[in-house]
Amino acid sequence: MVSAEKEDIKKRLEEYHKKNVSYIIILLIIWFIVSLGGILVVKGLNELTFLGFPFGYYLGAQLSIIVFIIEIFVYAKLMDNLDKKYGFYED
Amino acid sequence: MSNQVIGYIVVFGVFVGFMYIAYSTRAKRADDFYVAGRRIKPFWNGMAVAADWMSAASFISMAGAIAALGYDGLAYIMGWTGGYVVLALVLAPYLRKFGKYTAPDFIGDRYESQTARAIAIICAVVISFTYCVAQVAGAGIIMGRLMGLPMKLAIAIGIVIVVASTVMGGMKSITWTQCAQYIVLIIGYLIPVTALCIKMYGHPLPQLAYGDLLQKIVAKERELNITPIYIEPFTKMTMADMWVLTLVLMIGTAGLPHIMMRFFTTPSVRDARYSAGWALIFIGALYITAPAYAAFQKYVVLHEVVGKPIAQLPEWVAAWGKVGLLKIKDAVELGGNGDGILQFKELDLHRDIVVLSMPEIAQLPYIVSALVAAGGLSAAISTADGLLMVIAAAISHDLYYKMINPNASEATRVYLGKSLIGVFAIIAGIVAAGNIGFIVQIVAWAFSLAAASFFPAIVMGVFDKRTNVYGAAIGMIGGLLITLFYILGVKFGWPFKITPIAGIKDQGAGLFGMAFNFLSCIIISRLTPPPSEKIMDLVDHLRYPKKLTDAHD
Numbered sequence: 001m002v003s004a005e006k007e008d009i010k011k012r013l014e015e016y017h018k019k020n021v022s023y024i025i026i027l028l029i030i031w032f033i034v035s036l037g038g039i040l041v042v043k044g045l046n047e048l049t050f051l052g053f054p055f056g057y058y059l060g061a062q063l064s065i066i067v068f069i070i071e072i073f074v075y076a077k078l079m080d081n082l083d084k085k086y087g088f089y090e091d
Numbered sequence: 092m093s094n095q096v097i098g099y100i101v102v103f104g105v106f107v108g109f110m111y112i113a114y115s116t117r118a119k120r121a122d123d124f125y126v127a128g129r130r131i132k133p134f135w136n137g138m139a140v141a142a143d144w145m146s147a148a149s150f151i152s153m154a155g156a157i158a159a160l161g162y163d164g165l166a167y168i169m170g171w172t173g174g175y176v177v178l179a180l181v182l183a184p185y186l187r188k189f190g191k192y193t194a195p196d197f198i199g200d201r202y203e204s205q206t207a208r209a210i211a212i213i214c215a216v217v218i219s220f221t222y223c224v225a226q227v228a229g230a231g232i233i234m235g236r237l238m239g240l241p242m243k244l245a246i247a248i249g250i251v252i253v254v255a256s257t258v259m260g261g262m263k264s265i266t267w268t269q270c271a272q273y274i275v276l277i278i279g280y281l282i283p284v285t286a287l288c289i290k291m292y293g294h295p296l297p298q299l300a301y302g303d304l305l306q307k308i309v310a311k312e313r314e315l316n317i318t319p320i321y322i323e324p325f326t327k328m329t330m331a332d333m334w335v336l337t338l339v340l341m342i343g344t345a346g347l348p349h350i351m352m353r354f355f356t357t358p359s360v361r362d363a364r365y366s367a368g369w370a371l372i373f374i375g376a377l378y379i380t381a382p383a384y385a386a387f388q389k390y391v392v393l394h395e396v397v398g399k400p401i402a403q404l405p406e407w408v409a410a411w412g413k414v415g416l417l418k419i420k421d422a423v424e425l426g427g428n429g430d431g432i433l434q435f436k437e438l439d440l441h442r443d444i445v446v447l448s449m450p451e452i453a454q455l456p457y458i459v460s461a462l463v464a465a466g467g468l469s470a471a472i473s474t475a476d477g478l479l480m481v482i483a484a485a486i487s488h489d490l491y492y493k494m495i496n497p498n499a500s501e502a503t504r505v506y507l508g509k510s511l512i513g514v515f516a517i518i519a520g521i522v523a524a525g526n527i528g529f530i531v532q533i534v535a536w537a538f539s540l541a542a543a544s545f546f547p548a549i550v551m552g553v554f555d556k557r558t559n560v561y562g563a564a565i566g567m568i569g570g571l572l573i574t575l576f577y578i579l580g581v582k583f584g585w586p587f588k589i590t591p592i593a594g595i596k597d598q599g600a601g602l603f604g605m606a607f608n609f610l611s612c613i614i615i616s617r618l619t620p621p622p623s624e625k626i627m628d629l630v631d632h633l634r635y636p637k638k639l640t641d642a643h644d
Contacts (some may be wrong), residue, residue: 010631013631013634013635016634016635017634017635020634021554024180024181027176027180028176028177028180031173031176031177035169035173035337035341036334036337036338039169039324039330039333039334039337040330040334042162042324043324046322046324050302051299051302052302052303052305052306053301053302053305054305054322056162056324057162057165057305057322058302060162060165060168060169061165061168061379061382062298062379062382064168064169064172064173065168065169065172065371065375065378065379066375068172068173068175068176068371068375069368069371069372069375071176072175072176072179072180072364072367072368072371073365073368075179075180075364076179076361076364076365076368079184079361079364080361083361083635083636083637086635087637088635088636088637089361089636089637090359090360090361090636090637
């Protein structure tokens with residue numbers, strides 16, 4: 001492979017990786033808030049009622065899992081788009 | 092037809108089905124054996140991951156743990172599902188891009204070190220073997236309790252099924268039997284509680300109905316002066332303990348070798364990302380239901396058992412009392428008040444009873460109990476399969492082929508792998524038939540050990556180019572030792588006594604080892620020479636999905 005082409009790939013890869021890492025950080029912040037964050041404030045959240053549940057309990061028992069599932073698919077979709085944009089998409 | 096005969100027919104029929112699937116997907120080539128030919132699509136890989144993941148404990152004990160621990164027990168729910176986010180974001184795509192066979196493979200290649208590879212092999216084998224013994228024991232307990240088989244015979248049957256579905260096709264046949272096992276286990280898990288929900292609420296969604304039950308449980312507990320109240324947080328663990336346990340279970344889940352290994356089987360990096368999502372949907376179906384199980388059981392116990400004259404208790408109470416999963420301690424010599432009426436304090440429930448007794452509580456025909464037995468067995472066996480595969484791969488591929496005899500032919504490696512599965516299955520059976528109390532304890536530590544060893548070394552291997560073999564090897568060894576000493580010191584006061592820090596008990600020990608491991612990767616790596624140019628290129632190569640050069644492919 002010629003070196004100019006290699007340089008180009010390196011540059012694209014760096015940008016791509018930076019974007020990837022920023023997606024990961026944002027999604028991990030959400031992941032943290034709904035699970036580990038929820039534990040810290042559960043007593044306050046339990047004052048609220050949601051679908052008949054104390055909200056703090058509901059968050060730990062159900063909502064956190066639903067958010068986790070959505071997050072993984074959102075990440076996969078975001079990365080599909082990023083792969084296409086930077087020419088790393090595979091069929 | 093007697094109940095026992097129905098039970099045998101259902102369980103036997105299900106297992107003949109598994110064996111048929113294993114037989115029709117047998118494998119001869121190394122890549123079929125280790126990574127199912129890398130042809131498993133995300134939906135099916137997700138389903139196989141779910142079966143691989145959900146063990147005997149998830150199936151029979153977790154709901155009971157939540158019933159006993161209340162809110163604090165949700166650490167298991169969040170921990171064992173949240174780990175998949177971590178896996179999907181920072182591990183699975185890169186392991187797939189790496190494209191070899193095992194986690195020790197990754198560590199050995201990324202750090203260009205046979206020492207690092209050897210450490211990883213030892214971690215993988217120790218974690219997987221103890222976990223496997225617990226599965227085999229779990230299979231024995233389920234068959235023993237629900238079908239009345241003697242424990243040793245039940246274990247022997249379990250071993251035969253595990254070996255049969257693993258030996259013929261390695262990862263390829265495991266994948267398809269695991270998919271079938273998932274379907275059996277989820278049906279077995281959902282039917283009893285769904286049936287009870289239909290009876291009580293007229294709709295089939297116990298997962299939504301139990302909010303109302305929680306309110307009724309709390310009202311009843313207040314009326315009977317029972318403390319602590321079921322949904323009250325931090326009554327069984329401190330906040331710090333629960334928080335750390337949740338975190339360690341998450342990271343440990345992402346770092347368990349039998350789960351990582353499944354992500355080598357997808358056709359592409361994209362498929363690895365989606366696989367994790369499907370896996371969590373399939374896993375979530377059980378995990379979202381477990382707290383509902385706990386609430387339905389708690390409600391029934393508080394309303395139909397507690398406060399009733401002992402002579403008039405429901406039939407299932409006596410039946411499970413005989414098996415020893417439930418004890419009534421009303422008599423004065425057992426610590427009760429001897430008034431012939433069952434007080435809450437006088438009732439001693441084993442964790443496993445929550446799931447196992449549900450078919451009888453819901454007054455379902457015996458065939459449902461047989462389905463629960465088949466489901467629990469599937470959960471135990473599918474997990475044992477995946478674990479034996481890790482052990483076989485670590486020894487036949489990483490130790491033998493990569494370290495001892497690089498000239499070994501494909502046929503030899505596959506043959507060795509198959510033999511190892513048989514050997515380790517039998518050893519696991521012998522250990523499981525002995526005293527398993529200690530083994531069950533070790534399983535709870537497996538997550539700490541995985542979080543403190545594999546996870547940091549792999550994640551830093553991808554996201555920090557500067558991490559080198561010194562940082563990673565010292566990190567893994569130090570992480571493991573710190574975790575082990577914390578566990579031993581807190582639990583047994585040996586070799587020296589450790590007072591729990593902030594109430595963090597032995598199960599959360601991985602936090603300290605993990606922190607050390609990450610720091611070692613960052614700091615010690617920067618005090619020692621950087622990795623070679625070749626490794627820098629390898630890390631670049633891991634970071635994008637497409638094959639652009641043929642340098643590593």
